[in-house]
Amino acid sequence: MENKTNQIIQNATSEIEKAKTKQELFEINTHYLGKNGQVSLLMQELKNCSKEDRPRLGAILNECREKVDTLLKEKIKKLEDEELEQKLNAEKVDVTIPVKPIPFGINHPITIIQNLLTDFFVKRGFTVKFGTDIETDYYCFEALNVPKNHPARDAQDTFYINEETVLRTHTSATQIHTLEQQKPPIKMVSTGSTYRADEIDSTHSPFFHQLEILVVDEKVSMTDLKGIIEELAKFLFGDKTQIRLRPSYFPFTEPSAEVDATCTQCGGKGCSLCKGTGWIELLGCGMVNPKILENHGIDTNKYAGYAVGLGLERIAMLRYGISDLREFYENDVNFLKQFK
Ligand SMILES: [Zn+2]
Incomplete structure (x- = not known):
């Protein structure tokens, strides 16, 4: 079980690092943490483990879930920040461009x-x-x-x-x-x-x-x-x-x-x-x-x-x-x- 969770963390970390869009991160989330995701499947296997081991293994699984979840959230934040910065750069006002004069009305x-x-x-x-x-x-x-x-x-x-x-x-x-x-x-x-x-x-x-x-x-x-x-x-x-x-x-x-x-x-x-x-x-x-x-x-x-x-x-x-x-x-x- 411990090996499996370590493997999951390792794979997830590498996939999250490579991900370039929020859609990819959403898919990673489903793959590991979703209802039928890898972590969830391991949770189901807990039933088959001995009563003595269950609390410890349960804790390891929770830790694994939290770790993957944190990595996902961090990456989403990073992508959003990058997106915002790109948007700001793209919309930057060039103050040196001459302004088109707006014709103002005047009093009669x-x-x-x-x-x-x-x-x-x-x-x-x-x-x-x-x-x-x-x-x-x-x-x-x-x-x-x-x-x-x-x-x-x-x-x-x-x-x-x-x-x-x-x-x-x-x-x-x-x-x-x-x-x-x-x-x-x-x-x-x-x-x-x-x-x-x-x-x-x-x-x-x-x-x-x-x-x-x-x-x-x-x-x-x-x-x-x-x-x-x-x-x-x-x-x-x-x-x-x-x-x-x-x-x-x-x-x-x-x-x-x-x-x-x-x-x-x-x-x-x-x-x-x-x-x-x-x-x-x-x-x-x-x-x-x-x-x-x-x-x-x-x-x-x-x-x-x-x-x-x-x-x-x-x-x-x-x-x-x-x-x-x-x-x-x-x-x-x-x-x-x-x-x-
Ligand atoms: Zn006169």
Whole structure:
């Protein structure tokens, strides 16, 4: 029996050493340790041995089984390690190979201006408020002092979803939502898409973007309004930029003003862009009509407010020197990718 087990160990060791695949090792395992394998057959022979010898021979057989089993497991581990190493070598990344450039998308110029302006106001303590593109007639017009049949509605003809629901003509609707939700002090900035039933030309589009600010606080005056617009104009077009306010009319502000900035092209000397005047229109603004504040329970003896609204397309056109608004929406990648 001892000779036989020694022989088994010797043969198995040599076969395991030579084995090159896990399949071969599986076959060796079956041949020696399987149900009808050589070790198992010897186990069956134990019955024929004398009772005294059985424990000792049994131990020798177990030892033989364990030895072959260990050798098999070691070899399997070795083959697996080799396999892994080969795989790693084969998949090694050659860092010297030039990388194929992945084309990244970039922000649309309107988004760039939107982010730039929102950042400008957020850094000055304004909170961003989000409105919705679809508004009720009330928030878009009525609450902003533009009742039905008001002439201002003609200038803001929009797309009606039904009699009471419209695509908003301005971001100003967000002012009303803010006044409903918040008590002064209020400092909010809101921006997004706006719609009007306009024919498309170089300066008009039925789809455009606005940004709006609203400030309601104690001791707020026209001087504060002028101050922040001046700061904004210099931020956008350079420190030498000057502004001027011209009286204007908006139903929801009183007094109202249009703000011009010194021409971004000629600096004020006069050129074709500014039609020789040296000034270009920048935005609209005004002190919030006290009626609107009072409608929202704000004491106008204590509080006042101002609002500024501007078109992002206009700012982008001035900043980037673009003369035709349609270029923003024609999806010409070569045009769009020049803006950073
Ligand atoms: Zn000019």
